[in-house]
Amino acid sequence: MPEKVLIYSKFPKALMVRIGERFELLDAAGKPPSEVFSAEQLSTIRAMITAGGTQLPGRVMDTLPSLRAIVCYGTGYDGVDLAAANERNIIVGNSPGANAASVADLAVTLMLAATRRIIPADAFVRDGSWVASKPSPLLRALPGNPGRRIGIYGMGEIGRKIASRMAAFETEVGYFSRTKYDLPYRSFESLDALAEWCDVLMIAVRASTETHHVVNADTLKKLGSDGYVVNIARGSVIDETALAAALKDKVIAGAGLDVFEKEPHPPGALTSLPNVVLTPHVGGHTQDSHAAMQDCVIKNLEAFFAGQPLAYPVR
């Protein structure tokens, strides 16, 4: 009989097909497990799958008395209360690197789409404005990429893949990262120093309490009126109210955002802006990336149920 695994976050069913072939899945689909399953059912659950960004506090873990493994689908685990898990003797695993190429690709896609105004340009062609030669202030010529200063905040696997991609566009690449790397890019001592130097700030840092709202009104002002922000990490890293104000007041030129403080609820102050490109947290959403993340989830669960250390443990 296959082992039972609780699905905690709301995932599209298609993503769980392969995992469902190996394990018996109990799908809470984003609701509190105790609302969906009986205490008896929950008492037998030893492992769960969650999306790293979903809040998973100790009180939820307490509804699962046999829980010993939390497996994150994706690289993030910022929603998981690691201290609470540790206190309860629950191990946590993730899918490191599995989605790095896909997320880095989306970061560059958002950067290019924002700086070349792809959303208003496409609308201009489709709605007849081009035929009518309508004035299009949004489509005026903007600075190009050669020589542009790209600042990458966070230099994990995703940040490094963003760097190698962006460098191919004849840009200058700099970064700020807690970890020191031997990389052919200019390293900065602080986020402030990076923001002072760069025109485009691309956020690839792991979310934590220390990075909460670390990109604020001051940071954005440093980017300048030809500046852009791209965020494919977590919405919490940016003060979203300050970002919306900076975009509205042209303190910066534009933004490309895949993540938001409250998902799936991007604020109207962002969704009403013409100078942003918005995507529904689809950074890791390619066939290859999902297959690789599912491989990691399956390997973590198989190791756990075999009584071995997780294949991809957090820390």
Add this chain to the structure above:
Amino acid sequence: MPEKVLIYSKFPKALMVRIGERFELLDAAGKPPSEVFSAEQLSTIRAMITAGGTQLPGRVMDTLPSLRAIVCYGTGYDGVDLAAANERNIIVGNSPGANAASVADLAVTLMLAATRRIIPADAFVRDGSWVASKPSPLLRALPGNPGRRIGIYGMGEIGRKIASRMAAFETEVGYFSRTKYDLPYRSFESLDALAEWCDVLMIAVRASTETHHVVNADTLKKLGSDGYVVNIARGSVIDETALAAALKDKVIAGAGLDVFEKEPHPPGALTSLPNVVLTPHVGGHTQDSHAAMQDCVIKNLEAFFAGQPLAYPVR
């Protein structure tokens, strides 16, 4: 007194400011010069500026009896009847390479935007579909870039810049070009062989009578149902009717198009499709690119009026 220069195509006025500081500009703004200026005025014109894609036949040259130089703003000169110019002892110049980075950047932007479905993704966030968890068949997971086969048709300055950019996305790059180059990409003997091999066909070939509709229904079929076409060259290279049908019938997955057979009149069969990204011929439309193209135009005109060979002659 500054020399007189006729502006033949319709250009945004902002693009002619620097050129207007050196020369006296007579702006026909896309109309037949004989409709805008008197025969007497035209009889004194020795040089004109045109957009390479604008049709410039011998009969228009004949309305300008003193014309001896045609200077193209941009790299293209496909609209200029070179034989007719030659017969009339008129030299032709262009702006080679000046816009290559900008055009290559837009090619990659269109490729990424099409393959990551940026237009429907942005709409999904803005129109409330994300909040409502609406099913979104257009946003299902698609193949990612690593290992993807990128076929580049035409390996001039723009094609080579597309290649170096796309290679940074962990793709395989191949190309077909009349000219042989020593490049670290796989070379194919024909467009058919390239299309058979690749998933994404990126068109960067110079337009001519030989390349008219050379990308047709057969070529598209070879790309397959995960295939994409990106065109930043000239609309005439693709059979647009065949392309619209292939996109509608899912013979290929999508397209990114900056150029169309009749500009600014993209057909409704394309503008009504959800699986395309359309831009209004803005490949070379960045500040740096315009500055570089204007430099070339000014250098060509200065050389001509000084009685010297053009700085950037065609052929």
